Amino acid sequence: MTDISPSDNNVRQFGQNGIIQPLLTDLYQITMAYAYWKSGKTEDHAVFDLFFRKNPFQGEFTIFAGLEECLKFLGKFRYSKSDIEYLKEILPPSTEEEFFHFLSTLTAKDVKLYAMAEGSVAFPKVPLMRIEGPLTIVQLIETTLLTLVNYASLMATNAARYRIAAGNLMLLEFGLRRAQGPDGGLSASKYSYIGGFDGTSNVLAGKLFNIPVKGTHAHAYITSFNGFSELKNTHLQPKNGGKPRDLLKLALFWKEELLIMFKVAASEANEGELAALISFAIAFPSGFMALVDTYEVQRSGLLNFCIVALALNDLGYRATGIRLDSGDLSYLSNVARHYFTEISKKYDIPWFANLLIMASNDINEETIVSLNEQGHKINCFGIGTHLVTCQRQPALGCVYKMVELNGYPRIKLSQEVFKVTMPGSKDVYRLYSESGHALVDLVQRYVEPPPNVDEKILCRHPFEESKRAYVKPARIEKLLVLYWEDGRIVKTLPSLQEIKEKVTSSLKTLRPDIKRNLNPTPYKVAVSDDLYHFIHDQWLKNAPIGELS
Amino acid sequence: MTDISPSDNNVRQFGQNGIIQPLLTDLYQITMAYAYWKSGKTEDHAVFDLFFRKNPFQGEFTIFAGLEECLKFLGKFRYSKSDIEYLKEILPPSTEEEFFHFLSTLTAKDVKLYAMAEGSVAFPKVPLMRIEGPLTIVQLIETTLLTLVNYASLMATNAARYRIAAGNLMLLEFGLRRAQGPDGGLSASKYSYIGGFDGTSNVLAGKLFNIPVKGTHAHAYITSFNGFSELKNTHLQPKNGGKPRDLLKLALFWKEELLIMFKVAASEANEGELAALISFAIAFPSGFMALVDTYEVQRSGLLNFCIVALALNDLGYRATGIRLDSGDLSYLSNVARHYFTEISKKYDIPWFANLLIMASNDINEETIVSLNEQGHKINCFGIGTHLVTCQRQPALGCVYKMVELNGYPRIKLSQEVFKVTMPGSKDVYRLYSESGHALVDLVQRYVEPPPNVDEKILCRHPFEESKRAYVKPARIEKLLVLYWEDGRIVKTLPSLQEIKEKVTSSLKTLRPDIKRNLNPTPYKVAVSDDLYHFIHDQWLKNAPIGELS
Incomplete structure (x- = not known):
């Protein structure tokens, strides 16, 4: 085996795949942008949550990944001349010229992006990111952010599960030839390394991300x-x-x-x-x-x-x-x-x-x-197809939902309760026990004071009235941290190696029964009493009246 | 709905994703290249077949796609200076300098690539491509060709199956946000259009490939x-x-x-x-x-x-x-x-x-x-996750096997019969009935004369002696055609629209029972009598002698 650990002075290069650009999006983002613009809502202050509803692979945890790619995307968000020309071609002739001028000057400078640390364990319904700013730009970045987070997180989670199953054995990613497109292969190499693999066969991944290459x-x-x-x-x-x-x-x-x-x-x-x-x-x-x-x-x-x-x-x-x-x-x-x-x-x-x-x-x-x-x-597994395509569940269902507009809460109802969104701008705290285990993720309204260590905190199920308990945490971690403001990254980003270590340390805080392969125990996600009432007030206010009578 | 058919004079742009480059490969291709070079085998004349062993989605057909991307990759195959520097870093210090010089001058000019037409229906064990040329370069392109063909063909096949299920209803691809990486999304848009979809929500796919964009x-x-x-x-x-x-x-x-x-x-x-x-x-x-x-x-x-x-x-x-x-x-x-x-x-x-x-x-x-x-x-389905991730089977298992070296046949044996390769350079003919239906794909040795219309042709199962039949075709199509020689594309490539039409016309030649969703009938793949004996001679020659005694 040619064992290859790139030299340390090989500075990690962080070019981003050229196809990650503002037009890598769904058309409806652009049509909505025009409709917002026509309605004078472009500068409305919006808050969106990015979250998933269900852990993948019949498991009870997910690894959050893709944050750095999202930030790089924000950094380079700008429509090119040829983008604008193409949009003029495809939008109806009635679209006003002034709108295209607006688009051509649009950047992500007024966006604020809060996120969990890349590599953290994460759970259903808890925002991985909160994105705030003028309605149009915050809407326009939806699809690209989802694309960058969904597969990265799915892949890192899959890799972490293989790592748990394999204990200390060496794990190598060999999946390039079976991946979903060339970039599927490259992303798989990167995020499986983050998730716990020791190396890859993919030479380009080695060159770009300084990952050990084996073959x-x-x-x-x-x-x-x-x-x-x-x-x-x-x-x-x-x-x-x-x-x-x-x-x-x-x-x-x-x-x-x-x-x-x-x-x-x-x-x-x-x-x-x-x-x-x-x-x-x-x-x-x-x-x-x-x-x-x-x-x-x-x-x-x-x-x-x-x-x-x-x-x-x-x-x-x-x-x-x-x-x-x-x-x-x-x-x-x-x-x-x-x-x-x-x-x-x-x-x-x-x-x-x-x-x-x-x-x-x-x-x-x-x-x-x-x-x-x-x-x-x-001693060592070389894993391809099943790892990189995440065969058991090839997509993570992250969604991006508006929760507040101009200070007013917004809620998306659904006949399926688990699809109802939690309205309003929110913060998330992870409460830990004395022994260092994560006990519960507590979602609160943004306006509430943060919870305090060693105080009894009421943690409620978001939708089931009877499910509630007091928790007295020994340590509290604020999960959503500001990463992007005033057009730049405002927090030092960890190296790939540090993200990989974050996955390990973050998984260590979970009890073993939450991580096991067969019938794992669900981790608790709770809302504060204030948020509980807020959700249900909003639900009542927005539900079709016929249904309630 | 903003219905968008790009204007005809919007020339189709065919830039290739920048990450498709010679280092997008498995390390073992490079280590093998060095070992071939050390052994003086670099210029040995090799023939490889690229094929799959099983149709995806429990179906009985596959659409071959990705050819144009492979040809573009051959066209730009050349290691950059920084590639060579990186390879020097990761290969053992004992690697001879002269080898890196050899790599730095390497191109695909001596490669010949034969392939089926992009958009053709294809079947297990029948080569989709035959690649010939000096051993090292032909080996070095393996992983990238597989990456480019595997997902493209899987995606086009999946789309074609949706098209068959949906009849004449409108089908739109909405999967970008759930795709496996940004390029997974872009490839999905392109190949689902080829496979039978009417449009996509992906704006970049519209801009790059001139696909109708909807939203x-x-x-x-x-x-x-x-x-x-x-x-x-x-x-x-x-x-x-x-x-x-x-x-x-x-x-x-x-x-x-x-x-x-x-x-x-x-x-x-x-x-x-x-x-x-x-x-x-x-x-x-x-x-x-x-x-x-x-x-x-x-x-x-x-x-x-x-x-x-x-x-x-x-x-x-x-x-x-x-x-x-x-x-x-x-x-x-x-x-x-x-x-x-x-x-x-x-x-x-x-x-x-x-x-x-x-x-x-x-x-x-x-x-x-x-x-x-x-x-x-x-009237219309907008399809995301299941389409683009090919949830039912997220990978097509194309392989790339050496079948001949310096004029001598090569065979890869396996305890699983269906994994035994067909040795030697081969040609493939599709035999049609009077009514225009495809009857059988006949694989022959390259040196055999082509079959003739209206003659009785013996078609044999490659591994089961008793399965054989005479077929008298009304029309014969030679499937593997030369696309790349002397460092350039030697056949006019079809437009995306023409490839899409090829999928439709090619599927029309299949009997409905082969295409149906439930319990489809397998299509026949046969070998000539000459190839049958050749396979089994080679098998005997290469089998471990202990097993036969």
């Missing part, structure tokens, strides 16, 4: 060799210098040894495969890692790997391990570990017993849980 | 109005000119009429909603379209829409229709159609009966099939 070789490399005659060069210099020695000759010696040791017939171990592995070892003598399932694992690939690893060892190089890409992963990993242990003992090479076993065949969260139960000997 | 307004627009007092201007000029008239006054007249006609109490119809719709109608008097479920459909939204549509009619404007975004879509569409028909009759406004009813709440293919059975009155 071995494909089946094609193995099938490209037929036999030893294709090896143009078989010599390799020992690690500590000196005269190059013939790796093929050493390998053939070890082949004799291992065929006897593991009772394999010479004809069973594919010769082209051995030739391919020797050539690969000559190119990458340190950290040699081999894919072993091209022909057959036990009697060909695994054996050929051990042969080459022992030959390399003669020259002072340590191999890294193998990758299994098909078959019964639990069984094969045990066979491989058996080979490694036996060789380690017989030839007194202690590190050989600990060679890395990577598995990469169609792994998902359930597979890992099931492999854990079977007692596998895998 | 109305969000719930936020409705909730931003409390009452008539917020209407700064209520006057609108009649369509055919003349003095502006008071739309509010006209609306209040019609409100009186309709409250009586539909037995609704004045208090039931939300006044803020009516104010919002009046303001929207003043901004977009032609093609007025309203979202009607913000408070309640039947007694508020629908009524308010009819009021404004009748007021607009007094000024000579025709409304377009309504959008339903929640509730029982079949029932509500019938209620709406009833309102429209009654009004049409009573006030003798024939077009009113035919107002458009759009539904956009969490629609998927199954919902459409079920709504069809219930007898809905919907």
Whole structure:
């Protein structure tokens, strides 16, 4: 395996994908902007909440991600000349010229954006962001913000779940080829790293985000060799210098040894495969890692790997391990570990017993849980399709709802209670126990005084009158913090590494039963007594009167 | 609805997303490239097939898409200086300098790419593309080609399935906010249009690809109005000119009429909603379209829409229709159609009966099939999450396998028979019946003479000896055509519109039972007798000998 941690002086580059621009939006944002403009409402002061209604993957937590991308989008929000020309083409001829002038000068300078820290655990109905400012601009950024938060958060959450299932094993993201579009792949690499993965196969993600990049070789490399005659060069210099020695000759010696040791017939171990592995070892003598399932694992690939690893060892190089890409992963990993242990003992090479076993065949969260139960000997999972497409639930349903206009609360009703929005500008506090566990997220009206540590605080279910309890927190965290004001980022942004650490520390505050794979306990989200009454007053005021009589 | 068909002289712009570049690949492609280079195999002549093994969505067909993007990628394939610098950082220090020089001069000029026409129906195991050229470059483009074909084809297939389910109804893609990354959204808009959709809400997709863009307004627009007092201007000029008239006054007249006609109490119809719709109608008097479920459909939204549509009619404007975004879509569409028909009759406004009813709440293919059975009155579906994330199966499993090297066949074996590759360079012919239906895709060895019309052709199952039949085709189509040679595109590429038409015409050649939603019949994929024996010879030659004894 070519293990690659980019050097620290490789400054993290933060270019944003060029397609993230003001026109990456739904047309109705533009038509609404015109209607607002025609109605003289452009400068009305609006407050919107961005939140989701349900945790993904039948779980009870979500990781909030995508904030930095949203802020960069705000920073560069401006319609280009060609954007305006295109909009003139597609809006009705009756659209007034003055409106296009208005659009062409529009920026996000009057927007205020409050958000949770990127990498925080988050819960249904609690605003991830509160966005305030003139109605039109705040409306116009809706779709793009949702696009940037939805998949980023879904991906980070998915990765965090794999991390929980896999414990301390190494996790690598291998999904680029199956991702939903090139940027789906790039975002997957970034947000799976944040969520808890150790690296990616995606080279561009490594270059842009300074994420460790990993990779071995494909089946094609193995099938490209037929036999030893294709090896143009078989010599390799020992690690500590000196005269190059013939790796093929050493390998053939070890082949004799291992065929006897593991009772394999010479004809069973594919010769082209051995030739391919020797050539690969000559190119990458340190950290040699081999894919072993091209022909057959036990009697060909695994054996050929051990042969080459022992030959390399003669020259002072340590191999890294193998990758299994098909078959019964639990069984094969045990066979491989058996080979490694036996060789380690017989030839007194202690590190050989600990060679890395990577598995990469169609792994998902359930597979890992099931492999854990079977007692596998895998050290590392390479995960593609299921991770990057979030197969179990490929979309997070974040929404963006107006909650206040010119100081007046706004509510969106629905026949489905869980779709009713919480009106008014709000703040969110996370209350912690003495032991450091998060107890409840408390949503309050913006005008209420913040809750105090060591005081009894009434926490209510937003919609069920009887569900309420007093909580006496040992620590209180204000979750929504100002990130954008006066046209610029007003808070120092964490590095990708710091966001990754935030995910870990934030998840640590959740009780294990909230995070478990099967039947997790829901985390509590509550409203203050004041907000409870406010919601229900607004609901009554706005409900169709026929329905209440 | 703001119906937007970009003008014909708006030349289609074909910029490619900047992140599509040679480093958007898996690291192992680069490490293999180095190992090939070290082994002197860089210029070996390789042939790879790009294909999938299973149709998505439990269906029996797939639409091939993404070709143009692949060709553009080949056209710009070249490592930048900073790419090379990054690769030097991440590859082991022992990597020879000369290799980086080799990489820095590498282009796709010696690659040949054969492919099916973009928009064709395609089937498992049949190569969508055959890529030939020097081993290293042909290997290095694997991941990017897969990324560009996998999601594009999945998306186009998904869209085509919605089109089949929806018959002639209008289909609009509304998925940007839920897509997997910004480019996931943009690709979804493009490939769902190709696959059979009529338009998108995504403005950037409209600008870049000349796709019709559609949109109305969000719930936020409705909730931003409390009452008539917020209407700064209520006057609108009649369509055919003349003095502006008071739309509010006209609306209040019609409100009186309709409250009586539909037995609704004045208090039931939300006044803020009516104010919002009046303001929207003043901004977009032609093609007025309203979202009607913000408070309640039947007694508020629908009524308010009819009021404004009748007021607009007094000024000579025709409304377009309504959008339903929640509730029982079949029932509500019938209620709406009833309102429209009654009004049409009573006030003798024939077009009113035919107002458009759009539904956009969490629609998927199954919902459409079920709504069809219930007898809905919907004219148009706006489809988001399920369409763009391909929820039912979010990845297509295209693979890229070496089949020949320096004229020698290569085979990838597997304990799962369906994963065994078909070795050697191959051609594909689609055989048609007299009636124009596709009968079978016949895969042959490249060296075989093409099949002839009106001759009996033996078509064999690739792996089951007993499955074979003679076919006498009335027409034969050679599917793999040369698109890239000598560093350039050598075939005129179709426009997006032509690709869209290709999808339609290609699907028409399939029997209906192959395309149906429930238990479709598999389409036949066969190999020639020569290829059959060739596969099995190669299989025997490469199988581990222990297994055969």
